[in-house]
Amino acid sequence: MAKVFRAWDVDQGWLLPPSVHEFVPPGHLAHFVRDTVREALDLSAILETYTEERGFPPYYPGMMVALLLYGYSRGLYSSRQLARACEERVDVMAVTGLNRPDFRTIADFRKRHLIALSDLFVQVLRLCRAAGLVQFGHVAVDGTKLKANASRHKAMSYGRMKTAEPALAAEVAAWLARADQADATEDQEHGADRRGDETPDWMADKQRRLEAIRAAKAALEAEAADPPDPEDESGPGASSGMRWQGRPLRGDDGGPPDRAQRNFTDPDSRILPTRDGFVQGYNGQIAVDAAHQVIVAHRLVTTSADYRALVPLVDSIHAHLGRKPREVSGDAGFATEANLAALKERRIRGYLPPGRARHSEVHAAGRRRLKNTPLMSAMAKRLKRAGRRSRYHLRKQVVEPVFGQMKQARGFRQFLLRGLDQVRGEWAMICTAHNLLKLAQAVGR
Numbered sequence: 001m002a003k004v005f006r007a008w009d010v011d012q013g014w015l016l017p018p019s020v021h022e023f024v025p026p027g028h029l030a031h032f033v034r035d036t037v038r039e040a041l042d043l044s045a046i047l048e049t050y051t052e053e054r055g056f057p058p059y060y061p062g063m064m065v066a067l068l069l070y071g072y073s074r075g076l077y078s079s080r081q082l083a084r085a086c087e088e089r090v091d092v093m094a095v096t097g098l099n100r101p102d103f104r105t106i107a108d109f110r111k112r113h114l115i116a117l118s119d120l121f122v123q124v125l126r127l128c129r130a131a132g133l134v135q136f137g138h139v140a141v142d143g144t145k146l147k148a149n150a151s152r153h154k155a156m157s158y159g160r161m162k163t164a165e166p167a168l169a170a171e172v173a174a175w176l177a178r179a180d181q182a183d184a185t186e187d188q189e190h191g192a193d194r195r196g197d198e199t200p201d202w203m204a205d206k207q208r209r210l211e212a213i214r215a216a217k218a219a220l221e222a223e224a225a226d227p228p229d230p231e232d233e234s235g236p237g238a239s240s241g242m243r244w245q246g247r248p249l250r251g252d253d254g255g256p257p258d259r260a261q262r263n264f265t266d267p268d269s270r271i272l273p274t275r276d277g278f279v280q281g282y283n284g285q286i287a288v289d290a291a292h293q294v295i296v297a298h299r300l301v302t303t304s305a306d307y308r309a310l311v312p313l314v315d316s317i318h319a320h321l322g323r324k325p326r327e328v329s330g331d332a333g334f335a336t337e338a339n340l341a342a343l344k345e346r347r348i349r350g351y352l353p354p355g356r357a358r359h360s361e362v363h364a365a366g367r368r369r370l371k372n373t374p375l376m377s378a379m380a381k382r383l384k385r386a387g388r389r390s391r392y393h394l395r396k397q398v399v400e401p402v403f404g405q406m407k408q409a410r411g412f413r414q415f416l417l418r419g420l421d422q423v424r425g426e427w428a429m430i431c432t433a434h435n436l437l438k439l440a441q442a443v444g445r
Contacts (some may be wrong), residue, residue, distance in 0.1 A: 001269035002328065016309075020093065020094045020097050020098065021094070023090040023093055023094040023099070024090060024091050024093065027444055028091065028094070029070070029073065029074075029091075029437070030070060030091045030092070031094065032436075032439075032440040032443065032444075033066055033069055033073065033095060033098065033436060033440070034066045034070070034071040034094065034095045035172055036124075036127070036436065036439075037062055037065050037066040038062060038066070040123075040127060041065070041120060041123050042123060043061060043062055043065060043116075045113075045115075045116040045119065046061045046065070046113050046116045046117075047061055048115070053132075059099055059101050059105065059109075060099075061109075061113075063095075063096055063097065063099055063420075064101065064109045065117070065406070066095050066096075067086070067092070067095055067096055067101070067106070068082070068106070068109075068110060068117065068429065069084060069120075069432065069433055069436060070092065070095045070101070071085065071092070072410075072429055072430060072432075072433035073410070073433040073434075073436055073437050074410070075096070075405070075409075075410040075411045075412070077412065077416055078103075079103040079104070079106040079107035079110070080103040080414055082103070082106050083100070083101065083102050083103035083106055085370045086099065086100045086101065087100055088200050104396060106322075111417075111422075114196040114417075114422065114425035114426075115425065116203050117425065117428070117429055117432075118424070118425040118428035118429065119428075120428075120429075121298065121429075121431055121432045121435070122320050124432050124435045124439065125294070125295075125296060125320055125321070125435060126320070126321070127439055128292075128294045128435050128438060128439050128442075129321055131439060131442050131443065132442075133289070133291060133292040133294045133438060133439065134289045134291065134294055134296060134321065135289060135290070135291035136289070136290075136321075136323050136324070136326060136370070137290060137291065137326055137327065137397070138200055138289075138290035138325065138328075138329065138391065138394050139287050139288065139289055139290065139296060139314075139317065139325040139328050139329075139398075140287070140288050140326065140329045140330065140395040140398035140399040141286070141287045141306075141310060141313050141314075141329070141330045141334060141399065142283040142284075142285070142286065142306070142330065142331060142395070142399040142400070142403070143183075143283050143284060143301075143306045143309060143329065143333070144283070144284055144285075144403045144407070145272045145273075145274045145279055145281050145282075145283055145284075145304070146280040146281050146282055146283075146284050146407075146412075146413065146414065146415060146427075147279050147280065147413060147415070147418055148263075148266045148279075148281045148282055148414070148415055148423070149265070149416035149417065149418050150263050150265035150266035150269050150280050150418065151264070151280060151415065151417050152263065152271050152278060152279065152280035155330075157299045168337065170290040173181050176213065188281050196342070201328065203359045205389075214290055228260075242425075248286070252404045265418070266280070266418040268302060268419050268420040268423070269281055269282060269302065269417075269418075269423075270282070270302045270304075271302055271304065272303075272304045281414075282300055282302055282306050282414075282420075282423055282427075283301050283302070283303060283304055283306070283414065284298070284299075284300050284427050284430075285298065285299040285300065285301065285306060285309040285313065286290075286298045286299075286313075286402065286431065287313040287314070287316070287317060287328075287399075288398050288402050289325070289398075290394055290398045291388040292438055292442065293398060293401060293402055293438060294435055294438050295314075295402065295431045295435055296312060296316075296317045296320065296321065296325075297316035297317050297320065297432055298313075298316075298427060298431045299312055299313055299314045299316070299414075300420075300423060300424045300427045302420065303434065305333065306330070306333035306334055307333060307334050307335070307339060308338050309334070309338045310328070310330060310334045310342070310343075310352075311339065311342045313397075314328060314343070314346065324346055324348055325348060326348065326349060327350075327391060328343060328348050328349070328350050328351070328352075329350070329391065329392050329394055329395040329398075330350075330351075330352050330390060330395065331353070331395065332353050332354065334352050334377070335352040335353055335376065336352075336356040336376075337373040337375050337376050339352060340352060340375035340376065340379060341375060344375070347433075349391075350379070350391065351379075351383065351392035351395070352378055352379060353379070353380070353383055353392060354376040354377075354380050357440065366378065373378065374398075399435065402434065406430060406432065406434060410433075412430055414435060415427075
């Protein structure tokens with residue numbers, strides 16, 4: 001007796017469901033993100049930019065915002081991935097209502113409204129608070145290194161620039177002389193009215209590289225002549241390698257040191273140390289509420305040091321939500337006497353382990369003893385006395401899983417945009433998508 005199989009009739013005609021709500025089951029994340037954007041978010045900052053009455057009607061901005069936020073929550077970050085999903089995935093179709101914007105439209109929309117999209121973080125955060133997901137009890141802070149949209153092999157140090165520029169200039173000059181001689185020879189052979197004066201591709205590439213080296217060299221020299229504010233770790237000097245462990249670098253002649261570097265692809269990115277070596281990237285910093293792992297503040301800088309992020313992150317929580325957390329924990333990279341004093345001034349109990357931070361004031365001042373820093377000394381005694389019961393141990397189980405969810409579960413390990421302002425906007429969208437997922441899980445329970 002022949003085995004009976006289920007039918008596989010690829011030529012069978014089908015009728016689509018009468019509503020996009022039936023594309024995915026009830027309670028699906030696609031429904032939540034779409035309805036949240038439609039009903040709970042204020043998109044006036046985006047809508048009011050559309051003032052031209054003429055022309056073909058653009059895609060509805062709310063649909064584009066929902067598409068981006070849903071894509072980020074599902075690990076779809078590039079505009080080409082999103083455009084392909086609009087054609088292939090029914091969950092994305094449930095968000096877009098069968099609209100199919102092409103990748104260039106998606107990319108242009110994100111670039112045009114990046115500031116407004118970044119500001120949605122605060123709106124989503126306040127929705128999380130209204131849902132009871134933010135308790136202000138314990139907040140953990142940390143930073144993670146993320147790759148920039150640039151290769152570290154496209155960076156060049158100032159010392160190498162000084163040797164490469166004259167060598168490359170001499171090589172280009174020799175080629176130009178040979179080209180002039182070839183032009184003269186061709187004029188004799190073919191006549192002066194014949195073409196032959198175009199710059200060969202092999203010469204143009206070298207000329208463009210020489211121009212890029214000269215521009216980067218001039219930028220480093222300009223930064224050395226006009227040093228950035230030491231308190232501003234995200235200024236031009238910080239992004240181009242003119243600072244090291246929070247201190248400005250200078251050469252013997254007052255100009256840029258030979259170790260100062262600049263990347264030709266993304267000049268704002270920096271070569272940062274990680275556990276797996278060095279990456280060309282940025283340092284994304286967050287503050288996470290311990291109740292439900294909601295990100296309550298975020299920040300992105302171009303230096304590897306974290307200690308300057310503590311006060312801005314804590315103050316951002318108060319600015320966004322009108323309240324301060326009762327406790328704040330962070331690893332040794334945040335432990336400085338100034339940070340502990342700032343937490344004390346704000347009446348926040350801090351848990352910052354001293355003694356191991358490379359960028360702490362203790363090391364920066366020549367490894368002074370803890371007895372000369374009373375707050376650090378008291379913190380060390382408190383953590384040692386509490387042992388395993390210390391509230392400091394909440395840090396790892398609060399903030400570390402958030403980075404794991406971003407980088408491992410949703411696969412965000414490299415920024416798509418270039419430039420400090422653009423990357424900060426992209427980091428804000430990543431944090432917004434994370435909070436949306438937390439809100440969806442809470443509402444679904």
